[in-house]
Amino acid sequence: MIDCGEGTQVALRKSKVKFARVKHIFISHLHGDHFYGLIGLISTFTLLGREADLHIYGPKGIKEIITLQLKLGKAWTNYSLIFHELDSKAPQLIFEDEKVEVHTIPLDHRVYTNGFLFKEKPGERKLNLEAAVAAKIDNSYFRKLKTGADVTNRDGKLIPNESVTFPPDPPSSYAFCSDTAYKPEIVPQIQGVTALYHEATFLEEHLHLCEKTKHSTAKQAATIAKEAGVQQLILGHFSTRYSSLERYLEEARPVFENTHLAEDFKVFEF
């Protein structure tokens, strides 16, 4: 889970995502709309009898806030809460398992803020069943072929892996960048990602507010997407001052065509 504003536990329930599936929570920064729902979610996990560890990644100070509230409520969790506090201004690898890596993307906001880059690791090669059968490879080697190894066929001949397998799907990647002023320095790090979520608080008519509030316009977000050559751009964090969200698309798409708007409970598949 990335960020956790007030009411996240209600939204999570509504979205039908199983609470137990949430094992790692990444908090970009300590403003309320990104963070005030975390303590409630943690408490509800306790009420639901959670036993699995919960890892929380976020700015330095997050551990103090959460533990102070648990302490004053005498409401310690019955599962382990493991904090990973962040204070580096350079990108960092903060999580890795066999399938995915998570890196911070340092952003430019009024308080210390990180975006997060999720990079899937390359998957297994895919079996070319027809070619493998024709090459007289025994079924028992199919598993091994997927790992990329060459194998010996029934005639004792070594068969090169590439001749009987297809390459794996290209790994997906997702960059979450919110909240931030326009920061072109992030472009190299997010180059070519499958999907970029970038905040777009303002339209161009309020460009002058970006410097003070450290937010971006839709056009700036689209410029980042274009420069980074991402596959798709998802805009969010819209100001409530505009009557129509379509205007964000109207300003972003001339710069980066494949732009979409984030909506509550909308699912983007990639």
Next chain:
Amino acid sequence: MIDCGEGTQVALRKSKVKFARVKHIFISHLHGDHFYGLIGLISTFTLLGREADLHIYGPKGIKEIITLQLKLGKAWTNYSLIFHELDSKAPQLIFEDEKVEVHTIPLDHRVYTNGFLFKEKPGERKLNLEAAVAAKIDNSYFRKLKTGADVTNRDGKLIPNESVTFPPDPPSSYAFCSDTAYKPEIVPQIQGVTALYHEATFLEEHLHLCEKTKHSTAKQAATIAKEAGVQQLILGHFSTRYSSLERYLEEARPVFENTHLAEDFKVFEF
């Protein structure tokens, strides 16, 4: 406002209560369902440009939690936030103006908890217009009559106040008691209140859970209401384990007939 669970700002908006009308917030204890929405409400007040002072009454520690979150989010309010931290185990007068007094009601819960007793002060006497006219009292004295003073009529005769006014409505009072185990010691303090809200987490079948969790049954709440001779009892803080809330009434009403169930957005007038 009494207590402020997660999502209170959303509920408040839905209830159409003007945010600016909230000037004093009384927090009974530092458990999430009574308190986790406070920081979000405070932050939203800032976004809405609030300038009026906000007074917060609650257990010792509440100031540290709130200010720590504002500090780490660099999100100081642009209005004054005035904390009144409570740690006394005896009832205290914590607020008073020309219309109302607020006293704490020390309760028995897993953490330091207070209920709150709101006592309206006696209002003005009501003019008996017919009698005042008959007694030849000039209009200009009507205001003075309401304060209880005797006045001189057009003939120079002193008219006793009671002969031309009615007594004021009896002052209302409201006792909020949540969360708490059965605590008969509160009975003298809440004697005869107009309305008592008392938690009723459990039904009698789970009476054995009350001691450990420091909650009450519906019947215990009704017993408090009966002993205190209150006018009406409102039950709330129901466990989600029961399929029907009617069962709370079935167990409370044989002990105290004028019992009602609290519901989201339900208004009780008194």
